[in-house]
Amino acid sequence: MGKQNIPDVIIRRLPIYLRVLEGLYEDSPGDVVSSFELGEKSGVTPAQVRKDLSAIGAVGKPGLGYNIEALRDKLKNILNLDKEIRVGIIGVGNLGHAVARYIIQRYRTERDYHLKLVALFDSNPEIVGQCINGIAIDDMKGFSGKASELGFRMVILAVPAEEAQTVINQCSTAGIEAVLNFAPIHLRAPRGIRIHDTDLSVDLMHLAYYL
Amino acid sequence: MGKQNIPDVIIRRLPIYLRVLEGLYEDSPGDVVSSFELGEKSGVTPAQVRKDLSAIGAVGKPGLGYNIEALRDKLKNILNLDKEIRVGIIGVGNLGHAVARYIIQRYRTERDYHLKLVALFDSNPEIVGQCINGIAIDDMKGFSGKASELGFRMVILAVPAEEAQTVINQCSTAGIEAVLNFAPIHLRAPRGIRIHDTDLSVDLMHLAYYL
DNA sequence: AAGGGATTGTGAAAAATCGCACAAGGTAGT
DNA sequence: ACTACCTTGTGCGATTTTTCACAATCCCTT
Numbered sequence: 001m002g003k004q005n006i007p008d009v010i011i012r013r014l015p016i017y018l019r020v021l022e023g024l025y026e027d028s029p030g031d032v033v034s035s036f037e038l039g040e041k042s043g044v045t046p047a048q049v050r051k052d053l054s055a056i057g058a059v060g061k062p063g064l065g066y067n068i069e070a071l072r073d074k075l076k077n078i079l080n081l082d083k084e085i086r087v088g089i090i091g092v093g094n095l096g097h098a099v100a101r102y103i104i105q106r107y108r109t110e111r112d113y114h115l116k117l118v119a120l121f122d123s124n125p126e127i128v129g130q131c132i133n134g135i136a137i138d139d140m141k142g143f144s145g146k147a148s149e150l151g152f153r154m155v156i157l158a159v160p161a162e163e164a165q166t167v168i169n170q171c172s173t174a175g176i177e178a179v180l181n182f183a184p185i186h187l188r189a190p191r192g193i194r195i196h197d198t199d200l201s202v203d204l205m206h207l208a209y210y211l
Numbered sequence: 212m213g214k215q216n217i218p219d220v221i222i223r224r225l226p227i228y229l230r231v232l233e234g235l236y237e238d239s240p241g242d243v244v245s246s247f248e249l250g251e252k253s254g255v256t257p258a259q260v261r262k263d264l265s266a267i268g269a270v271g272k273p274g275l276g277y278n279i280e281a282l283r284d285k286l287k288n289i290l291n292l293d294k295e296i297r298v299g300i301i302g303v304g305n306l307g308h309a310v311a312r313y314i315i316q317r318y319r320t321e322r323d324y325h326l327k328l329v330a331l332f333d334s335n336p337e338i339v340g341q342c343i344n345g346i347a348i349d350d351m352k353g354f355s356g357k358a359s360e361l362g363f364r365m366v367i368l369a370v371p372a373e374e375a376q377t378v379i380n381q382c383s384t385a386g387i388e389a390v391l392n393f394a395p396i397h398l399r400a401p402r403g404i405r406i407h408d409t410d411l412s413v414d415l416m417h418l419a420y421y422l
Numbered sequence: 423a424a425g426g427g428a429t430t431g432t433g434a435a436a437a438a439t440c441g442c443a444c445a446a447g448g449t450a451g452t
Numbered sequence: 453a454c455t456a457c458c459t460t461g462t463g464c465g466a467t468t469t470t471t472c473a474c475a476a477t478c479c480c481t482t
Contacts, residue, residue, distance in 0.1 A: 198414060
């Protein structure tokens, strides 16, 4: 495959381009888009758009722009979104619950992003056994088994900060490769796992600076 | 005030340092922390920690480290977290609802971060009038009035993508200065408003690359 | 009071990222 | 076919960010 070493800054912008392209595709499939328009709608300079697209091997036509559909497909390919991606959620409290419903809602009716929520886990006996939109909440004890059985390699972590590191280690053992961490703590990534920390409070505090 | 022009990369790391410092403070108030330990727990190199802290005018003692309490207070000061920060949420669907409960829960029992949720807004008549933990959901029509009445300048945006830009413009008129945007769209910031976009799907797609 | 050990603070180098500017290439209209 | 116009692709320089390395500083023990 033609995936060279693309720097992470670029990878981070690709989903944003993709989001814009999906919108454009709905309005005018078969059309083209310029780096100016794509940049405008993505919050990025045109030059940067071109640099990014060039880095992933996408080509446009001088004088015209980039073919929307082709570019979209290219991005989906790079981001592995042309195959089904199964995701599990660990921790079904306030946040985990909301995220679950959000994902189900967003990817049920919408385009075929192949992002599929397949399992929910919690360690609280009062929650285990409940259902969210037909997906049962499993006990965390059976995590490793379920992970290989259902074949998901990506996890959303929404447990309390104190438990997060322990859970990450379990994930590692179970062969999980990517984790989106909502727990308010920086996790040390075990070998072979990619972690992306995200914390609402951190974002709010960041913004607070600019008040 | 001694706030020079601190680059945003640094500002973004400050809340993370602060989060770590709060944890350290609980365990051992009055103690000091080295740039090594602080870096370790924040996912940042020691050198970078020192550069960052130096940039905001925080000083440590050679051979010892930084006084935890003093550093924490310094960070809170820089991030405006030593005054009360009132926040409103616009859009109380799945996500907005969850965020509301998350904030209330996290900042009620916890430390005095002075981050206070003071208002909820929606335009759906079926939702308007409901209550979440004692906070009524107001009609979006009265937004501007409520904003100046309650004095909040920061907003969490959790409306559908189609409405987001319109709402941001209303925010601008109402004197809002900072917005945490959960809508899956890049918003053009009106003059005087700082926007931070955050999108669960974008994060998931970013991670998907590394599978 | 003096020496040892640890850690800060920061210039200066290195690396990463970004943006400019323009030649090359393509289209559409005459 | 030719011209006018538009947009890509990219070398290169500017800027930002990170890392290195070490002198200066301070505590603690003896």
